[in-house]
Amino acid sequence: MNAKRAGADGLPLWVREEGVYAATSHEPLKFYRRIGDNPEWREQWYYAHRTEEFAKKMADAGFNHINLALFKGFGLEEEREEIDDLAKRIPVFHKYGIKVRAYIQFGSLMYETFLKEVPEARDWCRRDPHGRIITYRWGNLYWRWRPCHSKPEFLAYLKKCVDRAIEIGVDAIGFDNVKQGSGGDYHDFCYCDTCRSLFRDYLKRSFAAREDLVGISTFDNVEPPSTHHANDVICQAWARFQDGRLRASVREMYEYAKSKKPDVLVNTNGLPAHVAADSTDTATWEGHHWPRIEEDEVVCGVHAYKHGNDRGIIVYSSIVAPDFGEEDLSSPESPKLRVLKLGTACANAFGGHGVFVPAIMSKMRGARFPLEEGPFADACRRYFGFFKRHRELFHPLGPAANIAVYFNWQSWTLDRARVAAAYHLAEQVFLRHHVLFDVLYLRPPEDMRRYDLLVFPEIRCLSDSEIEEIGNFVRAGGAVVSLGETCRYDEYFRERLSPGLAQALDVESEKVKSLAVPKGALEPGGWRKCDGLLKAVRDVLGVRGLPLEVDAPDTVVMDAYRIPESRKSIMSLLNFDPDKKVRDVTLRLSSDKFGIITQAWCASPDSESYELQPLQAKQDSDDLVLTVPEVDIFTLVVAEGDEP
Ligand SMILES: [Zn+2]
Numbered sequence: 001m002n003a004k005r006a007g008a009d010g011l012p013l014w015v016r017e018e019g020v021y022a023a024t025s026h027e028p029l030k031f032y033r034r035i036g037d038n039p040e041w042r043e044q045w046y047y048a049h050r051t052e053e054f055a056k057k058m059a060d061a062g063f064n065h066i067n068l069a070l071f072k073g074f075g076l077e078e079e080r081e082e083i084d085d086l087a088k089r090i091p092v093f094h095k096y097g098i099k100v101r102a103y104i105q106f107g108s109l110m111y112e113t114f115l116k117e118v119p120e121a122r123d124w125c126r127r128d129p130h131g132r133i134i135t136y137r138w139g140n141l142y143w144r145w146r147p148c149h150s151k152p153e154f155l156a157y158l159k160k161c162v163d164r165a166i167e168i169g170v171d172a173i174g175f176d177n178v179k180q181g182s183g184g185d186y187h188d189f190c191y192c193d194t195c196r197s198l199f200r201d202y203l204k205r206s207f208a209a210r211e212d213l214v215g216i217s218t219f220d221n222v223e224p225p226s227t228h229h230a231n232d233v234i235c236q237a238w239a240r241f242q243d244g245r246l247r248a249s250v251r252e253m254y255e256y257a258k259s260k261k262p263d264v265l266v267n268t269n270g271l272p273a274h275v276a277a278d279s280t281d282t283a284t285w286e287g288h289h290w291p292r293i294e295e296d297e298v299v300c301g302v303h304a305y306k307h308g309n310d311r312g313i314i315v316y317s318s319i320v321a322p323d324f325g326e327e328d329l330s331s332p333e334s335p336k337l338r339v340l341k342l343g344t345a346c347a348n349a350f351g352g353h354g355v356f357v358p359a360i361m362s363k364m365r366g367a368r369f370p371l372e373e374g375p376f377a378d379a380c381r382r383y384f385g386f387f388k389r390h391r392e393l394f395h396p397l398g399p400a401a402n403i404a405v406y407f408n409w410q411s412w413t414l415d416r417a418r419v420a421a422a423y424h425l426a427e428q429v430f431l432r433h434h435v436l437f438d439v440l441y442l443r444p445p446e447d448m449r450r451y452d453l454l455v456f457p458e459i460r461c462l463s464d465s466e467i468e469e470i471g472n473f474v475r476a477g478g479a480v481v482s483l484g485e486t487c488r489y490d491e492y493f494r495e496r497l498s499p500g501l502a503q504a505l506d507v508e509s510e511k512v513k514s515l516a517v518p519k520g521a522l523e524p525g526g527w528r529k530c531d532g533l534l535k536a537v538r539d540v541l542g543v544r545g546l547p548l549e550v551d552a553p554d555t556v557v558m559d560a561y562r563i564p565e566s567r568k569s570i571m572s573l574l575n576f577d578p579d580k581k582v583r584d585v586t587l588r589l590s591s592d593k594f595g596i597i598t599q600a601w602c603a604s605p606d607s608e609s610y611e612l613q614p615l616q617a618k619q620d621s622d623d624l625v626l627t628v629p630e631v632d633i634f635t636l637v638v639a640e641g642d643e644p
Pocket of ligand 1: 125126127148149150151190191192193194195196
């Protein structure tokens with residue numbers, strides 16, 4: 001069947017209208033006991049946050065979503081008691097407007113109990129190159145096996161879990177651990193007989209008449225590689241095959257869940273961007289990116305949000321401040337509460353819209369929760385309330401940036417370390433200098449025409465067809481900037497006769513700039529050594545320039561979007577300096593991009609009132625200059641004007 005498109009188009013109405021403010025308690029009691037995290041108060045604690053009183057407290061604080069365990073991998077029979085208990089609790093959460101997500105493990109089977117229910121499950125497990133069963137990678141969890149997604153029997157079992165979740169009335173399904181190694185990381189790849197056989201079929205389909213590439217004419221005896229060599233085409237094929245296998249299995253589960261309940265929200269945790277495109281509505285990025293400046297670098301998971309925007313998927317970022325412990329939450333001035341507020345603002349400002357707070361899984365002693373601390377609940381209520389109040393300004397959003405950072409599968413997967421480092425450098429330069437940018441990765445090639453400039457973060461592998469598309473983009477007036485060694489290889493990591501983007505494109509040189517990664521620029525704070533990137537961007541953009549110039553300290557980070565089918569644009573200003581408020585931030589908006597602005601306002605969850613206040617605006621030649629009087633943690637600016 002053809003399920004409707006995943007991502008933004010598949011979202012249930014409540015998500016579109018409210019956004020997602022989620023808390024989680026996704027581990028079953030059984031898991032805490034087995035893993036040895038079982039203090040005297042564990043059972044009392046576990047049931048205390050499934051009561052009506054707790055549901056009411058969640059709603060009062062502005063939460064609208066809770067993630068609760070359904071299948072952790074012990075077995076539906078072994079977990080039956082807790083699932084039956086969950087079934088009774090769902091109506092209680094619904095009474096207070098809290099949607100319930102069923103947590104389903106995609107990547108772990110606890111054989112100690114699971115084999116009793118399904119003895120043949122020994123054949124569903126991932127095998128390493130020596131045929132040994134692969135155990136869960138994180139922590140010393142010898143009692144967790146990793147299942148193989150190529151086994152139809154395993155997916156059939158997961159479908160029974162989905163059936164049970166939908167039968168008890170959940171609103172959402174969250175698949176956890178939808179991940180495996182990628183590119184050069186083979187630790188988690190499966191080498192079972194099924195995967196080996198499917199891989200040989202894949203090689204035959206993909207490289208049947210390509211001795212020029214792989215050097216061999218038959219694949220019947222090929223074994224999957226166990227170590228990565230980027231320029232070995234069989235290694236490249238193994239990484240692509242593994243991605244495809246994971247993608248197909250997640251897509252199958254997505255379609256199954258939607259066929260059972262069309263408006264169920266499907267979330268995945270751990271799914272790589274290039275796999276997630278058509279297999280999930282929302283994605284959790286468990287990057288532990290609690291927002292801060294560390295070693296002169298802004299940390300806030302912005303790359304996760306930008307990748308989510310690229311593929312039309314809402315990204316939840318887990319705001320896991322080291323932990324929300326009781327000693328940190330007793331005062332409204334607590335630094336941890338600032339983290340919560342800034343994290344909520346980041347999720348909205350960068351287009352994520354999903355806020356995921358471990359408000360229940362806390363390290364507090366006794367059967368107590370952060371949510372029961374007045375200042376914590378106040379901070380949630382204030383910040384969640386602000387973004388719900390202005391929801392229509394944050395969803396959906398269209399691009400305001402005229403710069404896109406370009407990625408492709410082969411570079412991002414096979415050459416990850418270099419690309420990630422160069423991207424991170426470009427991201428820091430742009431964030432700290434208030435330059436708007438998007439990510440361009442999974443969209444169709446014609447989407448590049450929406451931008452004036454493409455930036456290549458060491459995209460060393462480019463195919464001939466990509467070069468042709470990029471050449472057309474430049475001939476139509478676009479510009480490109482390469483950071484590091486872009487276009488040294490083709491898509492199979494074959495050295496090009498004339499390496500370099502400028503040579504490959506064969507276009508006017510003033511529209512193409514290449515710069516090396518400066519010495520020391522990949523060290524923490526190295527973005528300060530990379531002014532050349534900013535200069536190159538300004539040089540190639542020329543008179544078109546940047547749509548928005550901001551005069552603010554480099555501890556203020558911003559993003560901006562156009563609201564489709566409206567004459568409004570929004571600009572978000574986030575202050576990462578915990579020690580001082582920032583005053584008199586000026587924004588210079590070009591009429592080319594934002595139109596002739598007729599009205600402007602600002603609002604902040606840090607002020608008494610949520611309402612938009614008029615902003616002073618001054619026309620300066622073709623630009624409009626707005627002055628924002630103060631940014632404490634977050635200030636929203638709204639501008640309305642004629643179409644650009
Ligand atoms: Zn396998």
